[in-house]
Amino acid sequence: MSLLVTGSIGIDTVVSPFGRAEGVLGGSAVYFSYSASLFTPVRLVGVVGEDFPQAFRDKLIDRGFDLTGLETRAGSKTFRWQGSYEGAMNEATTLQTDLNVLGEAGPKIPTEFRDSRFVFLANTHPTLQRDLLGQLNGPEVVVCDTMNLWIDTERDSLMKTLSVVDGVVINDAEARSLSGQSNLVLAGRTILEWGPKFLVIKKGEHGSMLIMPDAVAVLPAFPTAEVCDPTGAGDSFAGGMMGYLASCGTLTAATLRSALARGTACASFAIEGFSLDGISRCQDGADVEARLADYRKVVQFD
């Protein structure tokens, strides 16, 4: 089933205890697409500047994304982010953000993409998320991300977006802040009252929680000693999850649980290398299933 993603496409500089990656490919929509494309064809919608390197464009083409929705805006510069990780590496310290083209008008959904059935709206202004959604011909499943900035400053608009999506994927701090509930199960129940059919809470090294109206699923992260660069882990998770869901074509408690596991596996690959190096080692769904075989042993008990 066709899967469309809108989000950032960026140039990152990342420092971690494992080294430094300067001017590398990044962005939420890119991380998402690398994982999602392991399961289903991906339609990538976003805007870059004139400075976006051809080598990065080639990478996106090589990975097989449909780039009809990738706009290269004349006179603009690509989004750039610099961050560092220390200690438990659970959270990035942002050293610099240059919004550049992301501070201008949003992307447009190409005509050819308007029939997309599964849609992921990566984090951006909630009004832009609804604007993008309005350009689509009634997709079946729409899932969005958001961030504390919008929870704090654009709450009314965000609530409108939440009322028109099927699912939400956010991290634990965002879930707490958005709901005003410290307990994550209560946070999830509160957010579901506002419209979504399901909420996924990303907990970094602690895994994820899926809250549905009448059930909760929790999966730990795949335990690894090789955490090189956590950048994009959450977007890789969302990509694996949505890619798997789109490949199933149905949104049920069972497919959501399975999708959560695929997201977990994809995120575990993503953090093993800088930029897209980790997830790039994963070439197809079989690689994901191989990791899931290891993962099943990790969570197994009698």
Place this chain on the structure above:
Amino acid sequence: MSLLVTGSIGIDTVVSPFGRAEGVLGGSAVYFSYSASLFTPVRLVGVVGEDFPQAFRDKLIDRGFDLTGLETRAGSKTFRWQGSYEGAMNEATTLQTDLNVLGEAGPKIPTEFRDSRFVFLANTHPTLQRDLLGQLNGPEVVVCDTMNLWIDTERDSLMKTLSVVDGVVINDAEARSLSGQSNLVLAGRTILEWGPKFLVIKKGEHGSMLIMPDAVAVLPAFPTAEVCDPTGAGDSFAGGMMGYLASCGTLTAATLRSALARGTACASFAIEGFSLDGISRCQDGADVEARLADYRKVVQFD
């Protein structure tokens, strides 16, 4: 198989968003025993003061513990702790600690208990832990807890204790501090090099991780909206784990994984009420298995 526990027996005052419990039964050995006794008979070793209420003693008797090793020390007062929980309730704020009898000479292992095959040394000075161990006739499986105070101030003694135990159960902050490693898998591998056959890392609301020489297991906590009082959750976890292991009588990767799940279930009961009220609703192993049936659905995926 006989299970002996040494640790604190205390009188707690706890404040949480759910209310206040004043002068209630607590202590690591008590929480441990309430869970462990769901699987196997428990021998409780500890010291209380003359002020220890008869009503508390009756509770311990009613729960069926062998109190031959419970010393009531004349002229001494029972250990008291006051703490409060806020927000995500992951960590207690200690308001007051009165060591009282815990600051005096440690307990003695009664002659009748020297043949104990499974032993849990709850947190206390690592030298006292070895002293207690020396009073036993070569138990089969010895597991200890510790705390940051000893990691920071009694490292040499703690290293000696680690070299003579089979397993260690500590929380994530302690594992990181003890090992000097931020990554929990690496922290676990480092600690195993010092002697133990396995390490269990308690992660509060995020569950637990079991690290063995050639395998890792990770289980999330049971997701619940009813977190009333997290006091003793870790000791309840350890009690469920050790009680189950002692009931199996063997220490294998498979029994450890199963024990981790029983510990998870016991901790989930313990936090549902103040003091021992939560775990007291659990009357036998069947109640634990019923919760595990729910838990299996939470972590299940295809």
